[in-house]
Amino acid sequence: MARRFSSTRRSLLAGLGAAAAGISFGAMEGCADTYPIGKNGEEQRLNLYNWDTYTPKTTLSDFKRATGIDVHMSLFATNDELFSKLRAGNPGFDVIVPSDQFVTRLKISDMLMPLDLDKIPNHKNLLPQFQNPAFDPGRRWSMPYTWLVLGVGYRKSKMTGGVPDSWKWLMDSDQYKGRIGLFSEADDLMGLGAKYLGHSIHNISPEVLDQIARMYIKQKPNIKIFHNDEGQDLLLSGEIDIVMEYNGDIAQVMQEDPDLDFVVPKEGSILNSDCLCIPKGAPRPDNAHQFINFILDAKNGAAIYNTIKYPTPNAAALALMPASYRENKAIYPPPEVMAHCEYTEFEGLQRSRLFDETLTRIFAA
Structure with a gap:
């Protein structure tokens, strides 16, 4: 179904500002900035297309500190907006965050790149019910970010x-x-x-x-x-x-x-589950795999979910969460x-x- 989620359901960090959130909003491609080439042969840059304020303020800067890869995050308000942006061809995004039913729509429209699970070893951290979902058997095209x-x-x-x-x-x-x-x-x-x-x-x-x-x-x-x-x-x-x-x-x-x-x-x-995917034509697919694996790390995941208060699909992250999160009946009915x-x-x-x-x-x- 063509759901059109508003950005405001991810509004926890609204008002922090781009600098406070560790986010840069540079041009997608061809901007004046230049980046060194990493050992993987890719520019030390990653373009993330995400829901507004759906990422804690230190996540992107922590990723840069760990990998040297600078994240430029652009925002969309609805799944339809995401789909429309990619319909004419990927303008330079490396990672996108569609909802589960749009993973299906993007996949059947030949707009996703298959994942290399060997490059995402932290996928082992997923709860059993998220390892083989009906919309993406074997997790060939997506990794879960949250569920709602x-x-x-x-x-x-x-x-x-x-x-x-x-x-x-x-x-x-x-x-x-x-x-x-x-x-x-x-x-x-x-x-x-x-x-x-x-x-x-x-x-x-x-x-x-x-x-x-x-x-x-x-x-x-x-x-x-x-x-x-x-x-x-x-x-x-x-x-x-x-x-x-x-x-x-x-x-x-x-x-x-x-x-x-x-x-x-x-x-x-x-x-519903929002997912991390690599769109077809991503200019830096190895960086994209590194980012997804970083998000699925137990400690990194715990920092994310303890901030945004959405349920986690990550068993290893959940094990690190305080009782105030795990026993909250609003988060886990x-x-x-x-x-x-x-x-x-x-x-x-x-x-x-x-x-x-x-x-x-x-x-x-």
Whole structure:
């Protein structure tokens, strides 16, 4: 599915600035800067195309210190933007960070370079469930960076009905009229609507899709905003009291306000994994493999996840994490709830267009 995640779900480090984050935003290729040639015969440079502020402030500088390779990071806001940038040919990126269903889309479009696992020995650090995913058997094309689950962020003091452990309170109730935030993304809304109505997020029938559309249209008067993935900020500022958001985003703001919490509804939810890939035509593939291996190192991974508060797919990194991270139910919801969650899959452009048309119908009603 053609998901279009906003950069704001990775907004923890917003405001630090490029210098504070150890990030340089030079031109992609052909800039005035020159770089020495490393022992591998490649220029000591790497171009990273990443979600905004999805990397702790010392990660890139630590990589340079360890390898001598200078990282130039460019930012994208959506998977569609990433795909469009690469459609006409790789402009010079060495590593990209697409979501799992876009790994499939990029692969079938012949826009990825296969990975050399011998150059990524730290792939052994992955948790078993991330070693052979359905969207990338054998990890030939991608390595996981994070995984995510959608749920309900809420202000505890405003929940008159107790813990909002059902999608009902967002989709099918006036209990919190005018204080509700939903995503504005078609794939999320359709998939989660299907979960609430007792169906899989996959192969949603036209009849169920129509039922979902009518449910959201009926609910519109109770909704404050269809947000672009800044739900955690709206919740923290008090503009809304209950919101559809990602676990890592809510875990971040929970550190600032103890009145905030997160729950995955009992009906289940959508899972996603953002991945590290090497795009076809990468000018420095060996540097790219070094960078991916660096990220999968236990100590480096622990520093990343302890900062961004998203769940890690890295068993070795997880072993180094404090109990405050490992036992945080916002980061790691209970297994009995997670059992009802499903990973997204790319189901083709026709399905994406159908979802977009349904969302247009909802917004126009």
